[in-house]
Structures are given as C-alpha cells and as structure tokens.
C-alpha cells in the first residue's frame with residue numbers, strides 16, 4: 001500500500017531533484033561516457049549487475065552470426081585455419097593483456113576461472129615443493145575455497161585461512177603460495193595486490209590472484225606489481241557474455257619452468273603430431289586443456305575490442321566516485337531503513353560494487369528488479385549493486401536510489417511475489 005509522504009519527505013525529494021542535475025553535469029563532463037554506447041542497455045533498465053554479467057557489446061550478435069552462418073555453416077572445419085579459430089586463445093589473451101597490465105604473451109583465454117585457478121595453483125605449488133602452506137582468505141568465493149582445499153589435499157599441503165587484513169603478517173618462510181581475490185565478491189574489499197605480492201616474495205612465496213571482480217573495472221598492473229600468477233573471468237566487467245571463457249596470466253619468468261596438472265592435447269607443443277607423451281607448449285599456451293570455445297570467443301572478442309582504447313586509470317577513478325555517490329545517497333536518504341554498509345567505507349579499499357546488508361534484502365532486490373533496477377542478492381542478507389564504470393552513469397546511481405526510496409517508503413518489498421526464490425539469485 002502506498003503511504004502518504006510527509007512534508008519533510010517532499011522537501012527531501014525536491015532536494016533530490018536538485019542533486020540529480022549535478023549528476024547530469026557529471027555525466028556530461030565524464031570522458032568515459034561515450035563508451036556506454038558500445039553496449040546494448042535495454043530501455044527502462046538501470047543495470048547494476050555488470051559485476052555478475054556484463055551487458056552485450058554492440059556487434060556481438062553480428063559476430064556470432066558471422067561465425068555460425070559463414071565460418072561454421074559454410075566453411076566448416078576449414079575455419080580452424082582460415083578464420084583463426086585455433087589461435088583465438090592467444091589472440092584474445094593479447095587483446096586482454098593491456099586491461100590487466102600484462103605483456104601480450106603473458107595472458108591466455110581458455111576454460112573457466114575455476115579450472116584456471118586449479119591449474120595455476122597446482123603449478124605454483126609444484127614450484128615450491130619444500131613449503132607446506134597455502135595462505136588464503138577465510139571467506140573467499142566458494143569455488144576458490146573448494147579448489148584451494150582440493151589442491152592442498154592432492155599435494156599434501158596445509159591451508160591457512162586468514163583475514164586478508166592480516167595477510168602481510170601471516171606470510172612466512174613456510175608459505176608456498178598466497179591466493180586471494182583482488183576484490184572480494186561479497187564485500188567489494190580491494191586488497192593491496194602490490195604490497196601482498198611483495199610480502200610473499202620477501203618470504204620466498206608465490207602470489208596467485210583472482211581478478212574476477214576487478215578486471216574491467218580497475219586499473220590493474222600485474223607486471224608492475226610483479227604478480228606471479230592470476231586468473232579472472234570475462235563475463236563480468238569485461239562483458240564477454242554468459243559463460244565466456246576465463247583468462248590466465250603467468251609472469252614470463254615461469255614460462256619455461258611451470259608444469260601444469262591438466263595436460264590436455266592443446267597444451268602440447270605440437271598437438272597435431274599426436275605424440276604418445278605430453279610435451280608442454282612454450283609459455284602460456286601450455287595452459288590450454290581442450291578445444292577452445294569458439295562461439296563464446298566470438299562475442300568476447302567484440303567485447304575486448306570495445307575496451308581496447310579505455311583509460312583504466314579513469315575507470316578506477318569513476319568506480320570510486322560512483323560507489324561513493326551510491327553510499328552517500330543511500331545513507332542520507334534512507335538513514336533509518338535498516339541498511340548496513342557491508343563494503344569498505346574508504347573508496348580506495350573498495351572495488352566497483354557496494355553491498356548493503358538488510359534483513360529483507362532478498363525481497364528488496366526483487367522489488368527493485370520489478371522497477372527495472374537490477375542488482376543481485378547474496379545469502380543470507382546482502383543486497384549487492386555493481387557500478388561498472390564503462391556503462392553506469394551518475395544519473396543511474398541517482399535514479400536507482402530514488403527507486404530504492406520508493407521500494408522502502410511504499411513497502412513494495414512486502415508483496416508476496418517478491419519472496420519467491422529462483423535457483424540463481
């Protein structure tokens with residue numbers, strides 16, 4: 001049931017309108033603003049979930065049509081050579097390298113983040129055979145937790161789960177590898193990748209980073225930070241499409257010494273020699289396991305072209321500004337509505353998403369989605385809002401909070417339809 005607004009609330013809303021004009025001015029002055037036009041954003045949608053699945057790049061559908069109708073449909077198997085299908089993992093890796101601050105030959109696109117994390121963690125552990133511990137975050141993304149446990153069990157190592165705030169102090173001469181998400185999937189906490197990697201190296205350990213929640217929304221400098229290994233997904237802020245293959249980064253100093261556990265035929269030096277025993281391909285090509293996902297890669301290639309000229313320093317600055325604006329607006333306009341900030345208050349320690357805990361978080365997110373404001377929910381009570389700097393306008397932040405105010409003030413979240421849960425939240 002809609003509630004009548006008090007006079008004070010009307011005054012506040014008028015203030016709100018005044019401030020919206022400021023958002024419009026910020027958009028008009030934003031050098032990244034034109035990049036939004038490179039993506040398909042549905043009408044009447046405020047998309048705050050680019051941290052989960054980025055929007056479709058303009059040109060992706062045409063590229064997929066070309067690959068299916070011509071390359072697959074007409075040219076069939078000849079396209080492996082003629083259309084460069086077989087080179088796609090390295091070609092896309094080269095296209096992605098600048099976005100993560102890597103050299104062109106240090107990145108490959110293949111498989112999923114989970115597979116790549118396992119590959120690189122086992123490879124890294126084998127480079128430190130005499131050390132017994134993996135240092136990892138106590139509440140990292142489940143796939144990362146499960147795979148760290150599996151790798152530890154396989155290679156008889158111990159997992160030390162820590163609060164990442166203590167990372168530097170907890171790395172010791174017994175640490176083989178440290179594994180962290182650069183930006184935490186739930187809180188958005190951004191770790192100091194350079195400092196933690198330096199601390200790992202000072203103790204003779206290796207550093208493996210999961211960049212799933214920062215690649216495409218941060219100013220990454222893997223080589224500058226002297227990172228050993230990294231993985232990340234391409235369907236979030238890099239907008240590669242649902243199920244787009246992930247990437248792996250290996251610092252060039254390991255290109256000959258690294259031994260991978262999943263020795264598939266396409267990681268062989270000469271796959272079409274069909275040799276009886278495995279011989280690793282040079283460099284990151286050995287990380288390939290099986291046949292590349294050509295249809296997915298067609299869309300991802302367009303997505304990477306769409307960000308080829310992006311200034312990542314500006315992207316990072318805009319991420320801090322958008323997230324700060326959202327937090328300020330929620331906290332000033334809904335001070336007593338039960339929202340508890342679950343992300344770092346300091347923008348320098350925060351990625352491009354913001355989480356607020358609320359006891360009716362699930363219903364609130366559903367009510368927002370019904371209004372066309374798409375965020376997501378993480379159990380038990382986290383409302384998560386992503387502000388991909390490539391596609392999000394300052395007015396979107398303003399309007400999203402306006403909708404949130406209506407959802408709360410009109411108690412729209414109480415509609416029973418908003419408590420129905422689907423498999424994917």
Ligand SMILES: Cc1ncc(COP(=O)(O)O)c(C=O)c1O
Pocket residue numbers: 112113114115141143144181185210212213233246
């Ligand atoms: C931080 C992090 N790591 C790993 C994954 C798993 O990625 P994939 O499903 O591509 O293996 C995700 C998925 O959302 C993630 O957020």
